[in-house]
Structures are given as structure tokens and as C-alpha cells.
Amino acid sequence: MSNSVGVVIVAAGKGTRMGTAESKQYLLLQDKPILVHTLEVFQRQAFISEIVLVTGEEDVPRCREWIEAYGLDKVKAVLPGGTERQHSVRRGLEALNTTWVMVHDGVRPFVQDREIHACFERAKEVGASVLAAPVKDTIKQVDGGGFVVHTPDRRSLWAIQTPQTFRLSALLAAYEAAEREGFLGTDDSSLAERAGIKVSVVEGSYANIKITTPEDLVFAEFTVRTRGESQT
Template sequence: MGTAESKQYLLLRDKPILVHTLEVFEAMAEIADVCLVVGEDDVSRCEAMVATYGLHKVKTVLAGGSERQHSVRIGMAALHSDVNWIMVHDGVRPFVTHEAVRACMRKATLTEAAVMAVPVKDTIKQVNEAGVITKTPERRSLWAIQTPQAFRRSLLWEALERAVQDDFLGTDDAMAVERLGVSVSVAQGDYTNIKITTPEDLPYAEFLLAVRDRERGTEQ
């Protein structure tokens, strides 16, 4: 993002991006508990955010690990033992809709593992180290993966434990599950479920927030 502040704490209108994201799940009856995993130096301020914004479903705020999948393991271990289904979501995806989350949940309960995704719109090229195109994959088979990603808890735990044993690091949670030979299904999401990552994402995020407010009749 190129800012001194971590992207999840940047203000989107009047609230940190992370708070906008958490409020999506706070409002869903299907969500029982939320475990928020953050940087070690951010635990106390995130606990303060949770209290300030009344995020009652956030039961614990924990310091994460050096890699994404390490943080997911820490969060999973903190969940109550009777939680059988979990979702992992990026804190900088505040525009995921309730309908999309539910679609991912339904798919996971049928298949044990599901990810949110959208078909890619652009032609994708595989390029080597010299900057030369080596392959053009068939676009119809390509999907851009988003979050949330939903799993039976025992399955994801086994996958992450195996990843630790094998010293494997994946770019998302589904990769660890795929290594077990388990099929991961896709639930179609929305193109507006953006991951706010670079400076040009912020104006688009403001636009999406304004659109959402107009749809809800709460335009500011």
C-alpha cells in the first residue's frame, strides 16, 4: 500500500477497513464466533476496536504467526471444541456479501471444502524469467480465488498439520487441503469482493461503499 499504517487499519470513510469487514460477519446469524488473528503489536488496539464498535462475535484477538497458514492454525486452535465448520477470510475484503458467504457455506457443507471465486475476465499468459510468454491457459478454466474459504474443521486442521510436517507453505488454505488429495469446490462470488491491497484500490472501495449505501437507502 505504501503507507506507514497497515492497510487493514486505514480508514474507509470513518472506520478502519478491518472493522467494515468484521461487521459483515457480525450481522450474520449463521456466524457463531469470530477469532481475529493479527500482528503481535496490534493485539491491544484490535481489542479496543472490538469493544468500540460492539463486535460481540469476536471472542478473541490473537497474535498470528510468520505466515498465513501459521496464523490460521493459531486461530483454529482457539475455537471452541464443538465448532465443526470454519471459514477463513481476509481482513481487507470488506465488500463480501451475505449471499456470497452463504453460498460458500452451503457448498462446503456438501463437499467439505469450498472457496469463493470468480471467472477471470482477461486472457492470462504464463511468462518465464526472461519475460517471454510460454503458455496461454484456456480462460474458461481459470478462476480468481477470493475469501472466505470454508472447510470442515477436522479436514483443514489435518491439512495444515501435514503442511507443517512437510515444511510446505501455500498461498491460500485450499492449497493445503488439495495436497491431501481432497477436492475443493468453487462457490461463485462477486467481482466487487475486492482485496484492498494497493493505493488504486482505495478510491474504488469508496465508490463501492457509496453504492452499497445507496442500495440500503443510507447514502451519506
């Protein structure tokens, strides 16, 4: 059990940037909800033993139906999320019974098997890891008046993705500390970092997008179609 791995899939957000009545994670991609595509990626990883899905309270019943319909038998629980992503993740963490945990966004269906494996292997080596991609664009730091105040060295900048991998006990402790101190982070790594955990970056793909806008959905449909054509 020392290397047992669980996954928390976070899909409790509403998301307004997509401009649709339906939440982005439930939009169809080739006649299948985006969330199901994501779950299937982790379902097929032999080294992963259990998955917890955290979603909106009103969406729990239909998610359970999809899990049954698509044979996602590694999903051990479907839980209602909290008001913030951080609260949702913590509920998922508390439902796992593994040594390691990978936290992943429900709207990142294009993460590759090799990236998931690399993320876990790196975490086993150093304690914690996050998938990320080097920033391609020049980034400017801008003040409140809209003026550039700094141009950071692009070579030191990475766009952070998921999965993010940690020892479950260490990440839970980081979440508990953040709650005690009223800290709200933007991702799991930010909570781990402030708890003193060193987090290593694992280079991922630019294709591992988080589907949040109509433009992302167009790219997602193109990606699914071209992958399908390459396998025929």
C-alpha cells in the first residue's frame, strides 16, 4: 500500500466564460461529456486504485449515472463540492484511502498517460510534483494604471497544469493549515508550498488545456477529431 494512488477529480465549478447554460464540464465532446473523457483517462491507469469525483450538489445524481453507464468502476465516491475549489478538493482528499493523491481538473481531458506517469514518478522521487508547460509568450507585470513595471525572465516561468501529485497526508495537512489561517490558494501546489513542501515541475504538453471558453471547446473538438483520424 506504500505506493497506492488515488485521484481527486474536481468538477464543481460553474464557469461563466463558456457562455452556456450548461456547466462546461458537462458539455458534450463527440457525444460524451467532457468530464467523462477526463475520468476515462485516469480509469485506464493501472497504478491508480481509486478516484473521487467532486461536483456540484445538484449534479451528483447524473454523475453517478454516467459512472455506471461508462463502467468507471474506480470511482469510489461522487461528492458535492464546496463554495471554493479549495473546499471541494479537501472533501475529495478526506474520502481517499491511499498514500499518494493526484488532483486533476475535470475539464482537462487531454492529459496523456505518459504525463500522468511522469508526474507520479517525480513525486515518488522528491515528494511532490506538478505538470506544467514552459511559457511561450513574453509576460509583463502591469500596475493598476495599466503601465508595465517589470518583464520577468520567460525562462523561469511555467504555466501550471494538472495533475498535481502529493503524499495524501502532507497535502491534507497543508489544507488544514490553510483553513486555520484563512488562506485561499489558487491551486494545490500553492497550499503545499506555503506549508514548506518543495514541489517539482514536470514538463507537460501545451495540448493539456483547461476547457473554459468557447475557443477552448473548438480546439478540443479539433483535437479529438485529429486524434481519432491518426488512429484509423
